[in-house]
Amino acid sequence: MSDKSFTLKDNGSGEEADLASYKGTLGPEVVDVRSLYGQQGIFTFDPGFASTASCESTITFIDGEEGILLYRGYPVEQLAQKSSFIEVCYLLLYGELPTQDELGKFENNIRRHTMINETMLRLFNGFHHDAHPMAMVSGVVGSMSAFYHETMDIQSARRREIFSHRIIAKLPTIAAAAYKHTLGQSFMYPRNDLDFASNLLHMFFAVPAEYYEIDPVAAEAIDLLLILHADHEQNCSTSTVRLAGSSGANPYSAIAAGIAALWGPAHGGANEAVLTMLKEIGSAKNIPEYVARAKDKDDSFRLMGFGHRVYKNFDPRAKIIRDMCHKVLAKLGDDNDPLFELALELEQVALQDDYFVEKQLYPNVDFYSGIIYRALGFRPSMFTVMFAIARSVGWVSHWQEMITDPAYRIARPRQLYVGPETRDYVDVTNR
Secondary structure, three states: OOOOEEEEEOOOOOOEEEEEEEOOOOOOOEEOOOOHHHHHOOOOOOHHHOOOOOOOOOOEEEEOOOOEEEEOOEEHHHHHHHOOHHHHHHHHHHOOOOOHHHHHHHHHHHHOOOOOOHHHHHHHHHOOOOOOHHHHHHHHHHHHHHOOHHHHOOOOHHHHHHHHHHHHHHHHHHHHHHHHHHHOOOOOOOOOOOOHHHHHHHHHHOOOOOOOOOOHHHHHHHHHHHHHOOOOOOOHHHHHHHHHHOOOOOHHHHHHHHHHHHOOOOOOOHHHHHHHHHHHHOOHHHHHHHHHHHHOOOOOOOOOOEOOOOOOOOOHHHHHHHHHHHHHHHHHOOOOOHHHHHHHHHHHHHHHOHHHHHOOOOEOHHHHHHHHHHHHOOOHHHHHHHHHHHHHHHHHHHHHHHHOOOOOOOOOOOOOOOOOOOOOOOOHHHO
16 A cells, blocks of 8 residues: 555535555556445446456556556566467466476476367367357357366365366367368367477368478467467456456356457457458558548548557557568468558558557557468468467466455446436336
8 A cells, every 4th residue: 555545525515535545566556446435425437447457466567658568577578589378378377487397397287288078079060160260169168167077166276276277278279179160170189299389280270181290480470479468467358257257157167258258359359350451451552542541530440450458659569579470471471462462561651651650550469460370371260269379378367366366256346327217117008
């Protein structure tokens, strides 16, 4: 708690309420309004929770003005350059970077949790072939509570740890199975001899009839994307996991709820929307027209993949992924694909246009990630699924933190009611 406090005064009655403030390690102070209803009988009003701190957390810090993203205090730029997704998973789960021995044991544990129950695998046959992969993934993850009963005890630290490892390990396998089902191809089992990113590529793109060689640039790009999407503070899907988990619901259902929230086009579906936009623009010669439309307040068209709700400066993840995007396109991009040329041209126009520079509407991580996934061979419907694979470690880390928080209680927001006042029921014959 800081030395500062705030006094809220009712100008009508003159009544006052003293509100304590808290200062975190980094970031703005927060005002404690928990006693406000008891003291003055009023609620706070914050649609979208844009100015509300819903919890204490030690996991991720974002400074949107300065373009800073920290995982457990470590700048994402350093982790992207020097670490691996598995090491970042350990960091987010346990709070510290692992020793070499700890990392080896953790990675081995994740590799040996990748198989899914054969009965669960047969669940995919119940989905239509053209079902969206996110529908399949959220449904199958929710069903995990019917297969892994022993990790339903959320009061057991060991059971919670097993659950956490299981989600991180099995979600790529579930995602790949959903992808193969949409193609009508045979499911590819995971391989324990491959690292996380390489195993993911193997399960998605290998077929039983042929040898599949994993491109190191593709594996490097996947690992980087997973790191950059691993966590992002109290975003919509993470808050959904916390909200669902706060009821004491089994952790698999909480993760399934997070996956459903991520599916929304304003959240995890943004990179898919970037490709849709590029297809609409069609050609580099049409860029000036669409840039002009984006500047027109009376035109509903918006450039997808530019700007960010939190970052008022350049998205730090975009700076990192931009170089990887160009590296992937140089190695794996289809020279005959006009969308790649169009994307790079649009990027340059936006970076140099005074309007976008002034409003700091820089390309964000979604702009580049969709282009990379397309170059690697992923269908647009799988982009959000890949996001879910990465964010799974953030979800389970926040769920673990919430469950062990002494202040943990079921989430129960209130509302500003604007409906009818009290009225009496009228019999149907008299209406």
